[in-house]
Amino acid sequence: MGTELTRRELIAWLGSGVLTWPAAAAAGSMPRLAASWQVSDGRYQVGWLRPDPAQHRWHVQAAVDVPTRAHGIAIGPRGELYAAARRPGDWLLRWASADQPRWAWMPSERTLNGHILLHPNGRWLLSTETDLDTGMGWVSVRATETLQTLQTWPTHGRDPHQLIWDHHRPDHFFVANGGIETRPETGRRKHSLDTMDSSLVCLDLGHGELKGQWRLDDARLSLRHLAWAGDRLGVALQAEHDDDGQRRDAPVLALLEPAGLRAVRFDRPLAGYGGDIIGTSDGFAVGCPRAGGVALYHRDGRPRGWIPWPQACALARDRRDQLWVAGHPLAGTITNTWQTLPLQLDNHWQME
Amino acid sequence: MLRLGAACIGAGAGVISQNSLARVVVPVHTPADLVLGWYRDAAAPRARVFQAQARALVSVLKDNCDGRLSREAVRRQWRETTTAWEHLSAVATGPLITRRSLRQIDFSPTRPALIERAILSQPAGEMGMARVGAPAKGLPALEWLLWARPNVPQTLACAYAREVAMDVQREAEALSAEWSNLADRSPDAWSETEVKAAVEELVNQWIGAVERLRWAQMEKPLRSGTPQALPRQLSGSTAESWQAHWAAIVGLARARNEPPATGAGLVSFELYLRGRGLDDLANRWATVVDTADTRVRAANPKIPSTVMDAAGALAELKRLAEAELAPTLDVRLGFSDADGD
Numbered sequence A: 001m002g003t004e005l006t007r008r009e010l011i012a013w014l015g016s017g018v019l020t021w022p023a024a025a026a027a028g029s030m031p032r033l034a035a036s037w038q039v040s041d042g043r044y045q046v047g048w049l050r051p052d053p054a055q056h057r058w059h060v061q062a063a064v065d066v067p068t069r070a071h072g073i074a075i076g077p078r079g080e081l082y083a084a085a086r087r088p089g090d091w092l093l094r095w096a097s098a099d100q101p102r103w104a105w106m107p108s109e110r111t112l113n114g115h116i117l118l119h120p121n122g123r124w125l126l127s128t129e130t131d132l133d134t135g136m137g138w139v140s141v142r143a144t145e146t147l148q149t150l151q152t153w154p155t156h157g158r159d160p161h162q163l164i165w166d167h168h169r170p171d172h173f174f175v176a177n178g179g180i181e182t183r184p185e186t187g188r189r190k191h192s193l194d195t196m197d198s199s200l201v202c203l204d205l206g207h208g209e210l211k212g213q214w215r216l217d218d219a220r221l222s223l224r225h226l227a228w229a230g231d232r233l234g235v236a237l238q239a240e241h242d243d244d245g246q247r248r249d250a251p252v253l254a255l256l257e258p259a260g261l262r263a264v265r266f267d268r269p270l271a272g273y274g275g276d277i278i279g280t281s282d283g284f285a286v287g288c289p290r291a292g293g294v295a296l297y298h299r300d301g302r303p304r305g306w307i308p309w310p311q312a313c314a315l316a317r318d319r320r321d322q323l324w325v326a327g328h329p330l331a332g333t334i335t336n337t338w339q340t341l342p343l344q345l346d347n348h349w350q351m352e
Numbered sequence B: 001m002l003r004l005g006a007a008c009i010g011a012g013a014g015v016i017s018q019n020s021l022a023r024v025v026v027p028v029h030t031p032a033d034l035v036l037g038w039y040r041d042a043a044a045p046r047a048r049v050f051q052a053q054a055r056a057l058v059s060v061l062k063d064n065c066d067g068r069l070s071r072e073a074v075r076r077q078w079r080e081t082t083t084a085w086e087h088l089s090a091v092a093t094g095p096l097i098t099r100r101s102l103r104q105i106d107f108s109p110t111r112p113a114l115i116e117r118a119i120l121s122q123p124a125g126e127m128g129m130a131r132v133g134a135p136a137k138g139l140p141a142l143e144w145l146l147w148a149r150p151n152v153p154q155t156l157a158c159a160y161a162r163e164v165a166m167d168v169q170r171e172a173e174a175l176s177a178e179w180s181n182l183a184d185r186s187p188d189a190w191s192e193t194e195v196k197a198a199v200e201e202l203v204n205q206w207i208g209a210v211e212r213l214r215w216a217q218m219e220k221p222l223r224s225g226t227p228q229a230l231p232r233q234l235s236g237s238t239a240e241s242w243q244a245h246w247a248a249i250v251g252l253a254r255a256r257n258e259p260p261a262t263g264a265g266l267v268s269f270e271l272y273l274r275g276r277g278l279d280d281l282a283n284r285w286a287t288v289v290d291t292a293d294t295r296v297r298a299a300n301p302k303i304p305s306t307v308m309d310a311a312g313a314l315a316e317l318k319r320l321a322e323a324e325l326a327p328t329l330d331v332r333l334g335f336s337d338a339d340g341d
Helices: A007-014 A021-026 A244-249 B031-065 B071-089 B101-105 B112-121 B125-130 B138-147 B156-184 B192-223 B238-253 B269-275 B279-298 B304-328
Strands: A033-039 A044-052 A057-066 A070-075 A081-085 A091-095 A102-105 A110-118 A124-131 A136-143 A149-158 A160-165 A172-177 A199-204 A210-214 A221-229 A232-239 A253-257 A260-264 A276-279 A283-288 A293-298 A303-308 A314-317 A323-326 A330-332 A337-339 A343-351 B002-005 B024-027
Touching (some): A033 A070, A044 A070, A044 A081, A044 A343, A057 A091, A057 A337, A091 A110, A124 A149, A124 A160, A136 A172, A149 A172, A149 A199, A221 A283, A232 A276, A232 A283, B024 B269, B031 B071, B031 B156, B031 B238, B031 B269, B071 B101, B101 B138, B101 B156, B112 B138, B112 B156, B125 B156, B138 B156, B192 B238, B269 B279, B269 B304, B279 B304
Parallel strands (some): A160 A221
Antiparallel strands (some): A033 A044, A033 A343, A044 A057, A070 A081, A081 A091, A091 A102, A124 A136, A160 A172, A172 A199, A221 A232, A232 A253, A253 A260, A276 A283, A283 A293, A314 A323, A323 A330, A330 A337
């Protein structure tokens, strides 16, 4: 495989900041990340993690128990945390460490799909949802203080997953419709994959108007996670082919370009699953837990490198443009990792 | 094939007890024994019971609408029918999924406004009811008609209730027929791929049933301050509903009576484990199931602490199933299986 990066190359690629965390720790600058996880006793929690170099492990700085597994996380302007239940989910959380958690419970006819997005004004929170009667996707615009729904718009597809603001147009946002049919009576089981219809849509916040909709040629690629690298929008993919080989070799990244949506190949099999994506100054990083590593791409989609990392999924970037990866049982940067045990970190985390 | 295992015999309520451990002959069951036993000795008989109860419900509603039977008698029959349905559907597999029966006849929450509209539209027969949306029909709609709305004989509402009951009966008959076909299919006719898919469905749906009971039906209504979301709350049948669900769950979890011979009878997960020589796991499994059994039986919707205790025990059971039972059955469910997220 041509692109497995050496440590030296990785450090060069990741930037010229201080990369040895013991030094940073001495300066008291260990970063804090918002995340969700499962504790070894089975409880699910949402909270703040910080590396503890002295103990060689991650330290839970603050946490709150949540009733089911969480998924998407957002950090509010005053440091408060927002979290959504993993799909099919039925709770939303707003939590500032010093306060009691505030919960919003979904009505029986709706479920959350796991991702939320804060408006830059800090007053609105968007959540992706499924109408259980029709199976179709919706985005709800909620008040951050109360989590109550103010407005709701159709996503023009099934299984809406992550959303992201449009860099180019204020109050416009993209939603990845995963396109996979699920049903309330069978939870996360996938139905009718031969008719799955995944798409990327752009909606306007004010009226929910559909501004654009894009699909890949390969209908068995589910569009799920979104990130910007400069002016390029990247979409992490999940392959749903019946054939094992096709799934194993399937691309995990698509790019939205003026000509449309284009899936890009990597130079090694990635097991057809990109669980998280982040944009860096040089391109994209996609967490591939099934392939056991992070795939790095240039902005134009050319492979840039591969970081072997057991169960790598959640990705974050610090102010030095350093990549932070959560796998199992290790999480950290390229140069410093710490044990996550007894926690099993979930798919996404966010740098403070 | 037979295996001498440390299975347990002689229990109070038909469950084989760990307190009287004895070495008994435990057959080695295959995955096919597990699913075919489930189809033949659990699902198909329960579908027949549900069919009979649904037919009785239509009959008593007819008598009630004609003014010959009290509403209380209809309510009793609704409870019997609903319990039979919950025994069948709590662990929803096979035709229950392919037919989308839960959506067809147990859509929750029911929508009173849509029921009122349906009453006025006077749908008749299968075609007429096909035009009525799921939120306005099925057992929850009947519950609303029987408890929340005066069900006066010889009215449009009563006629609609009869149509809803007949709609439930049609689904019950279709389910019974499909389950019978599955149960009657020769074991040799099942391919390895079909058996694997059926085991995956059974284990997933069993774990889903545990989680649904724990969270959607017990813990969430309490935590979210919405007691009206408790199952069958309108008819005051919440505890009965929990017990019916739990009976279906525990029936597949724990060994009862003597182990069946290979290829005959319902094979519980516990017996499957013991047949594989996994006595340590089987013993831990039995302990966790028994704890859940005690707590679910004690759960009282009016005493939240009992409900939370039951929910806690169910969470523990789910964890053990995901962490150790599923891998033993070669069913992938692990935490890192982030499929779809």
